[in-house]
Amino acid sequence: MWAASNPDAVELVDCVAGMVASGGKRLRPSFCVAAYLAAGGDPASPAVVDAAAALELLHTSALLHDDVFDASELRRNEPTAHIRQATLHTERGWHGEARRYGESVAVLAGNLALVYADRLMAGAARTERCRRIWGELTTELMVGQFLDVRAAARFRPDPALARWIALFKSGRYTVARPLAVGAALADGAPGLQEVFEEYGLALGEAFQLRDDLLDAFGSAEVTGKPARLDFKQHKMTLLMSFALADEPEVRDLVGDDLPGTDPDELHALLIRTGIRDRVEEVIAERLKVANEAVAASLPPAWAAELQAMATAAVYRDK
Amino acid sequence: MWAASNPDAVELVDCVAGMVASGGKRLRPSFCVAAYLAAGGDPASPAVVDAAAALELLHTSALLHDDVFDASELRRNEPTAHIRQATLHTERGWHGEARRYGESVAVLAGNLALVYADRLMAGAARTERCRRIWGELTTELMVGQFLDVRAAARFRPDPALARWIALFKSGRYTVARPLAVGAALADGAPGLQEVFEEYGLALGEAFQLRDDLLDAFGSAEVTGKPARLDFKQHKMTLLMSFALADEPEVRDLVGDDLPGTDPDELHALLIRTGIRDRVEEVIAERLKVANEAVAASLPPAWAAELQAMATAAVYRDK
Numbered sequence: 001m002w003a004a005s006n007p008d009a010v011e012l013v014d015c016v017a018g019m020v021a022s023g024g025k026r027l028r029p030s031f032c033v034a035a036y037l038a039a040g041g042d043p044a045s046p047a048v049v050d051a052a053a054a055l056e057l058l059h060t061s062a063l064l065h066d067d068v069f070d071a072s073e074l075r076r077n078e079p080t081a082h083i084r085q086a087t088l089h090t091e092r093g094w095h096g097e098a099r100r101y102g103e104s105v106a107v108l109a110g111n112l113a114l115v116y117a118d119r120l121m122a123g124a125a126r127t128e129r130c131r132r133i134w135g136e137l138t139t140e141l142m143v144g145q146f147l148d149v150r151a152a153a154r155f156r157p158d159p160a161l162a163r164w165i166a167l168f169k170s171g172r173y174t175v176a177r178p179l180a181v182g183a184a185l186a187d188g189a190p191g192l193q194e195v196f197e198e199y200g201l202a203l204g205e206a207f208q209l210r211d212d213l214l215d216a217f218g219s220a221e222v223t224g225k226p227a228r229l230d231f232k233q234h235k236m237t238l239l240m241s242f243a244l245a246d247e248p249e250v251r252d253l254v255g256d257d258l259p260g261t262d263p264d265e266l267h268a269l270l271i272r273t274g275i276r277d278r279v280e281e282v283i284a285e286r287l288k289v290a291n292e293a294v295a296a297s298l299p300p301a302w303a304a305e306l307q308a309m310a311t312a313a314v315y316r317d318k
Numbered sequence: 319m320w321a322a323s324n325p326d327a328v329e330l331v332d333c334v335a336g337m338v339a340s341g342g343k344r345l346r347p348s349f350c351v352a353a354y355l356a357a358g359g360d361p362a363s364p365a366v367v368d369a370a371a372a373l374e375l376l377h378t379s380a381l382l383h384d385d386v387f388d389a390s391e392l393r394r395n396e397p398t399a400h401i402r403q404a405t406l407h408t409e410r411g412w413h414g415e416a417r418r419y420g421e422s423v424a425v426l427a428g429n430l431a432l433v434y435a436d437r438l439m440a441g442a443a444r445t446e447r448c449r450r451i452w453g454e455l456t457t458e459l460m461v462g463q464f465l466d467v468r469a470a471a472r473f474r475p476d477p478a479l480a481r482w483i484a485l486f487k488s489g490r491y492t493v494a495r496p497l498a499v500g501a502a503l504a505d506g507a508p509g510l511q512e513v514f515e516e517y518g519l520a521l522g523e524a525f526q527l528r529d530d531l532l533d534a535f536g537s538a539e540v541t542g543k544p545a546r547l548d549f550k551q552h553k554m555t556l557l558m559s560f561a562l563a564d565e566p567e568v569r570d571l572v573g574d575d576l577p578g579t580d581p582d583e584l585h586a587l588l589i590r591t592g593i594r595d596r597v598e599e600v601i602a603e604r605l606k607v608a609n610e611a612v613a614a615s616l617p618p619a620w621a622a623e624l625q626a627m628a629t630a631a632v633y634r635d636k
Contacts, residue, residue: 006482012464065429069422071415095473095552095577097389104387104467107425111383112460114429118436119453125440135437142430146330149422155413164324234413259413 015081015109016116019060022076027313028055031175032182034309035196038302041186048185050124054134055178057117062141064110068103069149070233074225082106114138130184137177144168151236157258159241166238167201170208176200191297198293199306205238206286206314209279212239214318216267217276231263242282243275250275287314333399333427334434337378340394345631346373349493350500352627353514356620359504366503368442372452373496375435380459382428386421387467390547400424432456448502455495462486469554475576477559484556488529489522509615516611517624523556524604524632527597530557532636534585535594549581557588557597565591605632 029052036048066072067080074080079087086102094101118138125131148165151158179196215230216239230237236258243250253269254261270276290310294303347370354366384390385398392398397405404420412419436456443449466483469476497514533548534557548555554576561568571587572579588594608628612621 006461006465008465008468009461011468012461065425068425069418071418089471092472094471096471100387100389101467101471103421105464107383107386108460108464108467111429111432111463112457114432115453115456115460118440118456119449122436122440122443122449122453131437131440135433135440138433138436139430142426142433143324143327143330146423146426146430147324147326149419149426150326150329153407153412153414153419154410 012105012109012112015064015085015105016057016060016113019064019075019081019109019113020056022078024056024059024076025313025316026056027174028059028178029053030309031178031200032185034302034305035179035182035192036186037182038298038306039183039186039192041182047124047126048182050120051181051185054117054120054124055181057113057120058138058141061110061113061117062145064106064113066145068106069145070229072225072229076225080106081109124185125181127184127187130181133177133180133184137173137181140168140177141173144173152233155234155236155259157236157240157244157254157256159236159244162236162238162241166205166208169204170211171201171204174200174207175204195293195297199290199310202286202289202293203310203313206283206290206310208238209242209283209286210314210316212237213276213279214316216270218317228263228267231267234259234261234263239270239275239279242279243270243273246278247273247275249273283314287311330423330427330430333382333403333423334375334378334431337382337393337399337427337431338374340396342374342377342394343631343634344374345492346377346496347371348627349496350503352620352623353497353500353510354504355500356616356624357501357504357510359500365442365444366500368438369499369503372435372438372442373499375431375438376456376459379428379431379435380463382424382431384463386424387463388547388551398424399427442503443499445502445505448499451495451498451502455491455499458486458495459491462491470551473552473554473577475554475558475562475572475574477554477562480554480556480559484523484526485519487522488526489519492525493522494518513611513615517608517628520604520607520611521628521631524601524608524628526556527560527601527604528632528634530555531594531597532634534588536635546581546585549585552577552579552581557593560597560600561588561591561593564596565593567591568593601632605629 032052032055033048036051037043041048063075064081067075068082072080073083082102082105084102085105086098089096089098089101121134125134144165147161148169151161151165176197177200179200180193183192183196212230215225215228215237219227240258244254250266250269250273253266287310291307294306298306350370350373351366354369355361359366381393382399385393386400390398391401400420400423402420403423404416407414407416407419439452443452462483465479466487469479469483494515495518497518498511501510501514530548533546533555537545558576562572568584568587568591571584605628609625612624616624
């Protein structure tokens with residue numbers, strides 16, 4: 001449609017389509033659909049497909065913007081959108097600053113993805129309750145991103161804030177809210193919301209810890225992201241908040257000055273103190289809490305499905 | 319609410335609130351409310367207030383992002399949000415690049431304003447038609463912004479594209495679509511949409527030409543924006559597209575190389591060739607078309623109201 005109206009517009013739509021097509025775990029749509037079906041939603045309804053697509057497009061928007069905020073150059077083994085657009089700007093010999101152009105296009109592509117997400121959800125969410133959950137989800141995403149960007153710049157080791165951000169970003173945004181959207185679309189029993197909240201927050205914490213472990217100890221080839229980026233950026237991750245709380249040696253090394261801490265020394269110390277194994281234990285424990293929450297309240301087949309999803313999300317290599 | 323949840327979050331909400339409170343012409347809400355009432359909408363309904371607020375918040379979002387794309391330092395006589403946030407970053411001695419921090423916060427504030435706009439409109443727009451218009455309006459905004467950013471970087475004198483972008487950005491986004499939202503909310507006669515489209519596109523062009531004239535010949539003190547920014551950025555404005563089409567001397571000076579043209583020389587030539595008076599004539603002519611469109615189709619009192627709004631929008635000094 002945009003090609004007919006103005007062919008140049010296709011470049012923006014392609015940024016969005018490229019990110020959607022580049023893969024990803026599709027966690028948020030999966031949780032939405034699973035909750036919808038578990039709550040007794042009609043499998044033939046197109047609304048849940050629209051809602052699931054809206055969640056994926058919202059995430060696409062967040063990734064396009066996040067890569068700009070983090071100055072990240074690699075995503076899913078490909079150059080990020082803002083880097084590609086900046087390169088195009090340079091190759092074409094265009095006017096102005098290539099960096100600003102690339103970042104502007106990536107921000108606008110993220111905006112377009114957000115607009116598409118909202119359009120899909122506006123069509124799918126027929127109840128006040130469903131609209132309210134979507135509104136809270138999108139608002140929390142923006143506030144959560146801001147707190148993350150702010151904490152990275154402020155840069156004080158603040159384990160409580162790190163935990164709060166992780167619950168927002170992973171617990172709510174990735175798990176609990178997508179489940180709540182699915183359950184609300186099915187117009188299921190309101191009691192399910194509490195179950196999904198408990199499952200989501202526990203799983204979200206385990207999920208975020210896995211994210212941090214993959215950044216710290218995973219390989220860039222498998223994750224498709226630069227290795228140890230959080231370290232290089234001295235990020236106050238959930239992993240770091242555990243290390244600071246549990247390991248006197250880490251506390252001594254970092255002191256009040258995470259930015260001033262040598263990332264290689266810190267990395268070596270985390271391995272030596274065995275924080276990795278300890279965090280694996282926390283992950284297993286949080287997974288258990290999540291699984292018990294659904295076992296107690298859902299039909300066995302759906303409890304098993306959500307438990308399998310939780311295990312796959314937490315024991316992943318990318 | 320966010321203050322209780324996390325006091326740091328207030329800084330982001332304040333970016334949005336600050337921009338909304340800093341003034342502006344409130345054109346889009348005014349057009350929405352006028353069309354709603356002209357189409358027979360119930361004055362006591364809260365939906366039109368929500369819709370009008372959504373339009374203003376959408377515009378707030380666009381301004382916050384636009385200032386980043388344009389690297390603009392001044393808006394409404396105050397430093398822009400990204401500049402203020404970058405300054406804060408430096409003053410606080412925070413970690414990382416101040417520019418990236420300021421721009422990230424401004425982008426997130428714009429996102430938050432967009433999310434609020436969508437939440438308000440999701441509650442107000444109860445009909446499919448109204449939701450469709452809002453969806454098209456927000457999509458067109460992002461595509462229009464992209465084409466604008468792209469054209470500024472590509473930087474070839476392309477009068478047809480300049481005109482197309484002006485129709486998108488001013489005709490549709492500022493006038494026709496807000497009117498259409500108001501008319502759809504009132505569930506008025508569908509025939510009105512065509513009248514509003516004609517009025518909106520003619521008025522939008524006149525409005526954009528005024529914008530360009532104010533940039534080229536206005537004073538920064540009155541407009542609250544840096545003077546002659548379009549010139550300094552060698553922008554292919556609607557004014558320039560007229561000058562290139564009408565003035566052989568301007569064509570000779572610019573040739574194929576607007577970026578390479580000396581802005582002061584170009585500015586002096588535009589004054590000497592009298593393009594300013596000629597553009598004033600085009601503005602008057604477009605205003606006449608807009609006014610005739612509503613005179614032929616609306617009750618006299620509402621036609622007069624919309625004509626007064628058109629005149630105020632076009633003959634303004636900032």
